Amino acid sequence: MALYEKYPVSISNSLSGNKELFVPAKAPFVGLYSCGPTVYNEVHLGNLRTFTSFDVVFRYLTHIGYKVRYVRNITDAGHLTNDAGVGVDRIEESAKLEQLEPMEIVQKYTTSFHDVCRIFNVLPPSIEPTATGHIVEQIDMVKKILSNGYAYEVNGSVYFDVRKYNETHHYGELSGRNIDELLEGTRELDRQDEKRNAIDFAIWKAVSPNHIQRWNSPWGEGIPGWHLECSAMGTKYLGDQFDIHGGGMDLKFPHHECEIAQNVGALGKSPVRYWMHTNMLTVNGEKMSKSKGNSFLPRELFAGSHPLLAKAYSPMAVRFFMLQSHYSSTLDFSNEALSAAEKGFKKLSNALTTIKSLNHPGNGNDDATLAADLKRMVGECYQTMSDDFNTAKTLAVLFEMSSRINDFKSGNLKFAAVSASTFEEFKNTYIAMMEDVLGIKDEESHNQELMDGVINVLIGLRKKARTDKNFALSDKIRDELKALGVQLMDGKDGEMNYTIE
RNA sequence: GGUCUCAUGGCCGAGUGGCUAGGCAGAGCUCUGCAAAAGCUCCUACAGCGGUUCGAAUCCGCUUGAGACCUCCA
Known part of the structure; x- marks a missing residue:
């Protein structure tokens, strides 16, 4: 019996708004997609929280026996800031500022992103596709949407016809938007736009000849629309309909909403069975974001070189800090909270070192009470993780386990009072939860x-x-x-x- | 303005109708040459006001406060 059968997973599905039993379409295979970074500058701590959350999802599903294909994209094609076409291409803008080729920017920040992931013990996904590597697939998808009548071409750009789509489908089902309200709210902004309706969005955008990043298409030179890459790459690697799609809450609308519309428009099928959205990291109660200027970089964090930081914090302490809250709650950053997390992390980390060195002598019989207690904790680790990946609860169990580990070490608990198999199960679970599932490892120091x-x-x-x-x-x-x-x-x-x- | 979310002990944070997580800080005890680490004990909260219920932090209403999305963001 696989662990996932013994401890069935439930997930809060943003699409239904309910916590649902997770039943993969083709168990034991699981398709997992999460939106990766746009590599036009360095990822900040808030971004990292989301990547860490899905890292744990990936790790846990794998640990309990699923064969997970985890796809996390790299957005390296320019995205226009707004639909009016007056916005800037973020990657191109960075390129101009830094006097580099766009792909140099992409390369630089992709490498930086990977470095940060490694330091925070975020595993590489199974596939990490790039938008620029899938222009063909994206163009193909635009063609399908056009031929299905859900898009129209104007001056070399192709727009998704939201109103048309909404006649037969429900645009707004994920984010709870009402299309009439959306139309109302944007009517005044609707100037001499190419779009039929303000809520239409570009799936292919014509660019001027002096734009550095551009690709040829049936509609002329341009760049793919903002939301298209995830639809194209998710479909390519995980199929028309896959199990889990995740991302930050701020992507719910319009990004994920458009993604659904595009997939339905192209393939007639809603792409995702379980949507997961992680909440924001806040600083002094406000969302950490690039535009608010209250974000800081992971590098600044472990150097302690940001005005908001009282000192340097270790990567694993920060990872632990993030895991102490549920992914769906906002998590407020403060020096006090991080300092507290640092100590808590050390406690668990010490217990991890300890239990690795503890070996059962082999001659012991289960004391009923103690054995039941140890087995209870083992079970609770899995129950709490299977309950919508509740890492906060799991950590509470691990703290309890760490106390018992120290009891074995000090002799407060005797090996004779527990059988070797019970002890091994307890030991293996603690190590597995820490290292494999939560990804908390010992801090490595040089030399x-x-x-x-x-x-x-x-x-x-x-x-x-x-x-x-x-x-x-x-x-x-x-x-x-x-x-x-x-x-x-x-x-x-x-x-x-x-x-x- | 529209849509929505949240408000938990000194601090951070779980929790979705009864069994009152956990961490940090604080107090005490044990162990120890002294420390550190560790173990044990104590500190019992749910914004306010109503309501539903035998019973509510948990459900409903109102009030106050905070935040998010509606524009790029994880």
Whole structure:
């Protein structure tokens, strides 16, 4: 019996607004798509929260036995800022500012994005397609939408006819918009537009000859519409209809709404069975966003080099911080909260190191109460994760487990009171939840082995000093290491451990 | 203006009708040469006012406050 059968997953589906039992179309295969970054500058912490959320979804579904194909795109084609055509192409604008070729910009920030992902232990997706690599597919999709009568061409641009679409379908089903209200709200802005209605959106946009990024198409030179790439690439790699599509809440409208319309318009089928939307990271109660200027970069975070930051925070502490809240809640950033998270993370991390070194001697029988307790925690890890990926609850269980781990270490709990198999299950679950599912790993420091060797030499000296009752010297060794950020800890048996701040 | 969401103890945050998470901070105890780490104990909250119910943080209404989307954003 696969874990996913034992602990069935439920997901809050943005489309229905309800928490639903997750039943993949073709179990054990799962198609998962999430909107990746537009690589025209560096991703900020808010972006990272979303990527981390879906990283955990990917990790957990995989862990419980699903064969997940996870597609996360890179947006590297220019997107016009607004439909009126007076906006700027963000990638091209960056290129001009930095005096680089557009693809240089793309390359630079894609690399930067990957670096950040690696540092935050966000796994690479199964497929990471780029918009520029799928121009053909996008043009093909425009053709289909045109031939199905849901789009029209004007001066080399192709627009999706929302009103026409809405006659037979429901534009706004995902975001709860009412098309009449949308039309009303935008009527006054509707000048000498090429579009029939203000809510129509471009699926192919003609550009002027001096535009650097442009591609040939049946309608002339231009660029694909803003929403088209996800439709085209999601369909290509996951099929006409796939299981989960995720992204930040701010993409719900219009991006995801348009995506649905495009897919239905081209293929006659709603593309996604379960929509998931992550909530925003806020700073002092306000959404962190590039336009508000209250965002900071991951790099600034672990360097502590931003005015909002009181100090530097480690990547794993920040990851832990994010996982302490549910993905669908806003999470407010503050130095206090991050400092608290730092300590909590360290506690779990220490327990992880500890349990890896604990091995059951093999001779023990289950004490009914203790064994039931340990098994309960194992089950709760899975139940809470299967309950809409409730990492906050899972972490609460892991804290409880970490207390028991320390009990085994200190001898408060005896190995004799638990069978080897029960202990192994407990141990394996803790390690798997931490490392495989939540992606919380030990912080790596440079020259780890060398450091370890050097500190062990000093530990040897301190042991000698203590044996000789030369406490002045033993304290000096400990205090001076402490000043450097290395904390020595004496065990009952005379052994010493250390942690690095 | 339209649509919608949220308001939890000193702080951060789970929670969707009864079993009153968890972390951080604080107090105390145990262990320890002293520390650190760890274990145990204590601190019991749900914006306000009504209502439904045997019973509400959880459902409904109103009030107040905050925020999001409607324009690029994860």
